Amino acid sequence: AGSTLAALAAGSAVVLKPAALTARCGAVLAEAMWAAGVPRDVLHLVRLADHDLGRQLIADPRVDRVVLTGAYETAELFRSFRPDLPLLAETSGKNAIVVTPSADLDLAVRDVVQSAFGHAGQKCSAASLVILVGSVASSRRFRNQLVDAVTSLPVGRADDPRSRMGPLVEPARGKLLDALTTLGPGESWLVAPQRLDESGQLWSPGVRIGVRPGSRAHLVEFFGPVLSIMTARDLDEAIALQNRVDFGLTAGLHSLDSEEIALWLDRVEAGNLYVNRGITGAIVRRQPFGGWKRSSVGAGFKAGGPNYLVGFGSWEPAPHSPVDETVDGVPALLLDAAGLSEAEREFLRRSFASDARVWRTEFSLARDVSALTAERNLFRYRPVRVHVRLGARGTAVELLRVLGAAARCGASVDVSTTAPLSRETTRVIGPFVTSLAIESDAAWLSRIGRPAPDRIRLIGGDTRALAENLYGRPGTAVYDNRVTESGRLEMLPFLREQSVSITAHRFGTPNHLTDGIV
Structure with missing residues (x-):
């Protein structure tokens, strides 16, 4: 819908x-x-x-x-x-919950089981991995409670009111059937799944242990009632395991240590983050939904978020009314870095003022539209690396306008352009430009797919030719709209949206673990 x-x-x-x-x-x-x-x-x-x-x-x-x-x-x-x-x-999603020794293990077991086996695990946000940190890996209490919770789940038809886990949407086959019946090297069943009907749609949940980094159970989405357990020495290793997968839809952490929570929120790579709660069931607007990496194709705007409708139209440039906003930093330096006409300088001044206004009032802020006492729901933007290409049909001032937007976001960029930049412009953009190439459209097209970047801001280029050279690769998002003065539009390619939902109480008593965390 x-x-x-x-x-x-x-x-x-x-x-x-x-x-x-x-x-x-x-x-x-x-x-x-x-x-x-x-x-x-x-x-x-x-x-x-x-x-x-x-x-x-x-x-x-x-x-x-x-x-x-x-x-x-x-x-x-x-x-x-x-x-x-x-x-x-x-x-897709290959989603993990990290459980540290500081966690409330009772609540962690409840949320892991609910996230893994609700909807029989056939939910893109479902937990298919749990990563146990340090002493949790050897905790008999955690293991026994997990086994009890999983084996006591009533499994049955959806029209049976006693059922807590229903059937698969179709008989298990392919990688899901393999996950339900086959173990990888070093793995064993903590809870072995059982086929419960002739059709192959009704299965009891399974939990496998001994899952190794880089294994099939670590990296492949099975989309069914199979939970894999991994272990990590510390939170750093757990985050590395969580980020190693190609997907980045949802991610969870159970911890009652504010420093652990802050570290995890800063480094984990997923679109929807959940702390001390389950990782499924995002509520529209409260937790806008959408992932990073292979969990999203296209612009990556979150469903239920403030930018979702941007992806359903096209945009044409129009002059902005002058914005009363101070232009500083790299954008201010860009105004004087190249030989610009007065009209071009005014275009950039209006554009950079628009960027500064939107950055100050929206993109730099972490907003909580829910304003709940018991739960923090933050929507925030994170800078992302982008490949910026100026083609033969684009202009140098359009490139400067786009680079000014990137600088305001704090994003790093790779730049490819058909025309050389002035020495002063090159110096100004140096701190945030990772690479700079001067090349024809043909030369750029011949190399851009080896390997293809995750995001391309294309200015005055041939979108169809680019798509054919990338062989339609869904993993590359191409932003090819015409360059505008609107900071609300031009900064979006350089930002990734992220939703953070944090349970801010224990058993009804508010806590302050995440005060000040954005």
């Missing part, structure tokens, strides 16, 4: 094609919207029994955006149909 309603809110007509396994859910959604007054010629519901028809639909150039919720492999498939497909996707 979220993506469908967002597209409608942005003024787009929508073709809603639910997955085959959720066809009735999609039909109910469409019927509710039609009944609410959405015209049928604006919202279309389709079911496609034929794979070729689905391919034709997605590849049709009349489709301006495709919004996907599903596996990363599905995003790769869609891009193979059409390399330049504008794709917004919330994809």
Whole structure:
């Protein structure tokens, strides 16, 4: 519903094609919207029994955006149909909860089990890893409580009110069946999963121990009721194990040590972070949802967040009214670093003032829209490395405008440009520019995929040619909108959104573990 309603809110007509396994859910959604007054010629519901028809639909150039919720492999498939497909996707997750010796072990067990086996583990945010730090790894208390909690889960059909864990959406197969039946080197079952029906849809939950760094159980998303246990000497090692996976959707920490919490929040790589609570069940607006790395395709704007609708339209430049804001730092130096006309200097001055205003009032702040006493819910922005390319159709002043936005965000950038920069400009941007190349469009296209960067800000370049050279790789987000004066738009490519949800009480008594943590 979220993506469908967002597209409608942005003024787009929508073709809603639910997955085959959720066809009735999609039909109910469409019927509710039609009944609410959405015209049928604006919202279309389709079911496609034929794979070729689905391919034709997605590849049709009349489709301006495709919004996907599903596996990363599905995003790769869609891009193979059409390399330049504008794709917004919330994809896979391989999510871990770290438990340190300072944690409340009773609460940690409860949240691990709920996060791992709610919805039979078939939830993109589900916990499939738990990383036990230090003495927790050898704690008989933690292990016994985990076994008791898992083995006492009533498993049954969804229409049985006694069930706490229902069936899989379809019979287990492929990597999930392998995860339910096969152990890797050094692994053993703490709780062995059991097949409970002939169809292969009903399984009891499984917990494996002895999982090694870099193993299949560590890195591969199984999307089912299998929990893998890893161990770490200290929190630093646990964070490294948590960050090693290709995905970054949700991540959890159980700790009652404020220094551990601050360290973890600063270094963990995921879009939704949870402290001393479960890692599933994000609430719209309170915890805007979306991941990092391979858990997101496209611009990475979070569903339920302040920028989600930005990805559902295109933008054209228009002059801003003058903004009464001080321009300082690198942007101020850029104004005098190159031989600019007065019109170009005024364009940059308005742009950089817009950046400064938005940075001061929004992007530099961690906001808590919920304002709850018992739970902190922070929405914040983190700088990210971006490859900036000025193509033959772009101008030097557009490049300076974009670099000023990057500098304001504190982001590091790699720059490729068709025209040399002045010596003074090169000196000014030196502190945050990791690499600088002067090359033709053809030379840049021939090398950009080896390896491809995660984000590209393309100015005056050929988006289709870039997509073909990247072979439609979903892992690269390309921001190719025209350069504007709006700091609200131009700074977004250099920032990643992150939601942080922290339980701020124990058994109803407020605590102050995270006061001052942003």
